[in-house]
Amino acid sequence: MSRRTPALIAAAVLLPLALTACSTPQGDEPTGNKAAAKSDGFPYTVTNCGVTTTYKAPPKRVVTMNQHVTEIMLELGLTKSLVGTAYLDDKVLPKYAKDYASVPVIAKEYPSYEQVLAANPDFVYGGYSSAFTAGDGRGREAFKKSGIETRLNTESCAKADTPMKTLYEEIREVGRTFGVTDRAEAWIKQAKADNAATAKKLKDLKALPVFVYDSGDKTAFTAGGKGIGNELITRAGGTNIFADLDKSFGDASWENVVARKPEAIVIYDYGSTTVGQKKKRLLDDPALADVPAIKNKRFAVMPLSDAVLGVRVPAAVEKLAAQLHPAATTS
DSSP: OGGGOHHHHHHHOOOSBOHHHHSOOTTOOOSSOHHHHHHHOOSEEEEETTEEEEESSOOSSEEEESHHHHHHHHHTTOGGGEEEEEOOSSOOOGGGHHHHHTSOEEESSOOOHHHHHHTOOSEEEESSGGGGOGGGTOOHHHHHHTTOEEEEOGGGTOOBSOHHHHHHHHHHHHHHHTTOHHHHHHHHHHHHHHHHHHHHHHTTOOOEEEEEEOBOSSSEEEEOSSSHHHHHHHHTTEEETTTTSSSSEEEEOHHHHHHHOOSEEEEEEOSSSOHHHHHHHHHTOGGGTTOHHHHTTOEEEEEGGGSSSSTTHHHHHHHHHHHHOHHHHHO
């Protein structure tokens, strides 16, 4: 899992919101001609994860790195702007399959700087900080020197703990950058309605203590309290037992898993290790035998692409809620 190593997470601190550090405040007038801004949204200036860019027009040739940002582009109807993509965690949603198939895959995982340049992009959109690792030659400054603008999903730089608002702002800023503000706002409106509908179903329900098992053997790599993964659990009627972990992802001891007595375990599904193998690892561990979730074999499963800052999140909340509280969500 090269794109989300603990070292990268500690350095980049994934997720929560940073409107002050990572975005232009809503309502600010973009710099440049005000009449032009009112008519077509350009020029548009935005500060994204410490990089300020002024767009005079929407980018035309885009390379995406990481699945969740690719799906944002597809959801906003920007398939024709994509000249290359890279790094899936799992399959794209069926609704995007046809459009995704029309986009060249320039690398199975992260492309080299030269592979990106070969696609002749004017914009590169990365999902994780590792997409722009300077040591691998893909730093944002390097792209800028080649005349290529960049955007990093704000999951990697946000500071405040309001991840759903961060998601809305991510969609809003991408929509403005590509001149499709109406599509972005329509998605946000629907997402808010979907979240409200799920919340209504779960009203007054007792929250279920939940442990997220991403991976790990000697320690458990899990979801902490600083990310959309934590908010997914909360909105789905759960309580993340490692919400006190001050990052989006991190390692926890198995002793703490036992001590905190989760009643359900959410398994992240991705990569070469199957869900079945992960369940077996947990069920076969004698140290976990007294954990309520293990005793009752109470598991929920989420694709990793559901648990990062992308357009899957509202539906993921509903799907997780249905696994944690089936009686409440089917009534």
